[in-house]
Structure formats: structure tokens, C-alpha cells
Amino acid sequence: MSAPAKFPSSAAAFFSGVTKAWTSAFFLVLAGTYIGIGALAHGFGVGAAWLTLSTLLVWAAPAQVILISALGANAPLLEVALAVTLSAIRLFPMVVALLPLLRGERTQLRDLLLPTHFTSVSMWVESLRLLPAVPREHRIAYCNGLSVGYMGTAASFGVVGYYLAGELPPLLAGALLFLTPMSFLMSTARNARLMVDRLALVLGLLGGIVLAANHVQFDLMWTGFGGGTLAYVVHRLREAAA
Amino acid sequence: MSAVWNELWPYFVLILVGYLPNEIWRVLGLVLARGLDEDSEMVVWSRAVATAILAGVIAKLILFSTGALNAIPLWVRVTAAVCGFAVFLAVKRSVFVGVVAGELALLIGGFLFAS
Numbered sequence: 001m002s003a004p005a006k007f008p009s010s011a012a013a014f015f016s017g018v019t020k021a022w023t024s025a026f027f028l029v030l031a032g033t034y035i036g037i038g039a040l041a042h043g044f045g046v047g048a049a050w051l052t053l054s055t056l057l058v059w060a061a062p063a064q065v066i067l068i069s070a071l072g073a074n075a076p077l078l079e080v081a082l083a084v085t086l087s088a089i090r091l092f093p094m095v096v097a098l099l100p101l102l103r104g105e106r107t108q109l110r111d112l113l114l115p116t117h118f119t120s121v122s123m124w125v126e127s128l129r130l131l132p133a134v135p136r137e138h139r140i141a142y143c144n145g146l147s148v149g150y151m152g153t154a155a156s157f158g159v160v161g162y163y164l165a166g167e168l169p170p171l172l173a174g175a176l177l178f179l180t181p182m183s184f185l186m187s188t189a190r191n192a193r194l195m196v197d198r199l200a201l202v203l204g205l206l207g208g209i210v211l212a213a214n215h216v217q218f219d220l221m222w223t224g225f226g227g228g229t230l231a232y233v234v235h236r237l238r239e240a241a242a
Numbered sequence: 243m244s245a246v247w248n249e250l251w252p253y254f255v256l257i258l259v260g261y262l263p264n265e266i267w268r269v270l271g272l273v274l275a276r277g278l279d280e281d282s283e284m285v286v287w288s289r290a291v292a293t294a295i296l297a298g299v300i301a302k303l304i305l306f307s308t309g310a311l312n313a314i315p316l317w318v319r320v321t322a323a324v325c326g327f328a329v330f331l332a333v334k335r336s337v338f339v340g341v342v343a344g345e346l347a348l349l350i351g352g353f354l355f356a357s
């Protein structure tokens with residue numbers, strides 16, 4: 001199903017985007033992921049209002065998981081900030097790739113502020129797929145509608161997971177907490193098409209285990225820098241040898 | 243004063259170590275969005291670092307679980323994760339099917355071997 005080619009107004013384009021978000025494949029993925037994050041927040045003793053605000057402001061599931069689990073474990077604030085920022089670097093190339101699709105002749109910088117903040121994996125993948133069929137003057141409105149649809153879904157299911165985690169019997173509550181690592185493991189593995197990304201995934205899993213088991217300080221930062229750089233170096237060496 | 247501060251402190255922390263370090267990359271993208279393509283070396287490296295850090299978080303959440311998940315034995319958690327991932331690989335890399343398989347394995351194992 002592709003987006004309709006014409007909209008009577010910007011509002012129509014916006015609401016078409018919202019509807020598209022609620023009927024796309026990412027709806028289920030987001031709902032499951034944020035039910036898991038809600039349960040995680042409950043487990044680490046973070047408030048529901050705080051969780052919702054973090055969804056609206058941070059709007060990146062990996063950063064939110066790092067933030068909640070590290071803050072809940074009383075990690076040093078500097079380490080939390082470093083881990084969050086390392087996980088967020090990927091947003092930079094995504095914004096760079098998205099904006100040319102949104103920009104028109106009369107587009108001003110302030111029109112791009114919201115789509116910039118809304119940029120995340122789900123919105124980005126769907127925008128790149130759907131926007132080319134939307135008339136350029138309505139793309140920003142459509143993209144904002146799509147994002148608001150996704151963000152509303154995430155915020156709502158986060159609260160659902162938060163309260164479910166408190167009400168369910170322990171085994172089911174444990175299963176809710178298991179949703180986050182499972183959905184992250186598999187969506188990361190699915191996105192890792194290139195050898196360098198797969199190697200980074202494996203090295204990160206091993207590094208996370210070894211460093212955390214030995215109580216190394218800043219374990220996540222070293223895992224990211226060390227594992228990621230090692231994977232990159234291997235990738236360069238293989239390219240040089242080929 | 244200190245009561246108000248205690249109320250607001252978590253939100254201050256959210257802005258400082260959550261929102262700002264995350265948002266800076268979006269803003270940089272907006273400001274510097276010119277001539278950087280998906281295959282540039284900088285982008286490949288940053289994606290590898292982001293993938294590795296996320297993998298580290300995944301490993302920690304499964305191995306060093308907290309709360310209700312910690313009541314399920316470690317070997318059950320690891321076996322369930324491996325089962326889920328194997329199913330994910332077998333069924334055309336479907337995240338949904340893989341997650342459901344991992345969850346079922348965890349529930350069965352947790353039911354049989356609750357500690």
C-alpha cells in the first residue's frame with residue numbers, strides 16, 4: 001500500500017501520516033519494544049511520568065534502555081551520558097539522509113526542527129520508503145504525522161508495560177522484561193547486513209559479558225569503542241586483502 | 243527547597259545525560275547535512291560502535307538480569323535466548339516469530355525450573 005498522491009491540505013497529509021503509522025508493520029514492533037521498556041522502567045524503579053517524558057524527549061529505544069538500566073544500577077552520570085551518546089551516533093547519518101527528501105524550495109530551517117527531533121529507526125525506514133510518493137509541499141506534514149503516530153504508540157505501550165509489570169505474577173513479569181533484550185537482539189541482527197555490523201554485534205555481546213563479569217568501570221563505553229573499532233579494523237584489513 | 247530539588251532531580255538527570263547526549267547527533271545532522279553518504283568510512287565506523295554498545299547492553303540484560311527476570315535461572319534465560327535466535331534465523335529473519343519463540347522457551351523453562 002502506497003501513500004495517496006495528493007492531499008487537499010497539510011492537515012490531511014498529517015492525518016494520513018498518523019493513520020499510516022498505526023497500520024504499518026512497525027506498530028507491532030514498537031508496541032512490543034515499549035511494553036518491554038515500560039517493564040524495565042518499573043523493574044529499575046523509574047516513574048511512569050519520567051518514562052513517558054523520556055520517550056518524548058529521547059525518542060530512541062536503545063538510548064532509553066541504556067539510560068534506564070544504567071541509572072537504575074547507579075552508574076556514574078558521566079558513563080551514562082557517554083554510553084547514550086555512543087548509541088546515538090547512528091542518528092547523525094540518518095538525519096543527513098532524510099532531510100534532502102523533506103527540503104523544498106521554500107523550506108526554512110525551523111520547518112525541519114520537528115522532523116529532525118522525530119528521526120529514529122522506525123520513522124526513518126518508513127519515511128525513506130513512503131516520502132518519494134508524497135508531493136514535496138506536503139512531505140513535512142506527512143512525516144510529522146507519521147512520527148506523532150509512532151511516538152504516541154510508543155508512549156502508550158510504555159505505560160501499559162509499566163503497569164502490567166507491577167500486576168502480573170513473577171514469571172510473566174520476567175517474560176515482559178525479557179522482551180527488550182530479545183527484540184533488540186533480533187532487530188539489531190536483522191539490520192546487520194554487512195560483515196562489519198555482524199562482527200560488531202558478536203564482539204559487543206562477548207565484550208559486554210566479559211567486562212561486566214569483571215566489574216570493569218565504564219564497561220559499556222569500552223565494549224562500544226573496543227568492539228566496534230575492532231570490527232571496523234577487521235573489515236578494513238579484509239577489504240585491503242581482497 | 244531541597245524537597246522540590248529531590249522531585250526535580252530525576253528530570254534534570256533525564257535532560258542532562260539522556261536528552262542532550264542523544265539529541266546532539268540529530269542537531270549535528272541538521273546543521274552539517276551536506277555530502278555525507280551512507281558508505282562513508284566515518285558512518286561505517288560509527289554504526290559498528292553503536293551496534294557493539296547495543297550488543298553489550300543486550301548481553302548484560304540477559305546475563306545480569308534484575309527484578310522478576312532474575313528469578314528465572316541463568317541457564318534458562320541463555321537457552322531461551324539461543325532458541326529464540328535460532329528460530330529467528332530459521333524463519334526468514336522474522337523478529338516477531340523469533341521473539342515469540344524466545345518468550346515461549348523462557349516461560350516453559352521458568353515454569354519448570356523456577357528458583
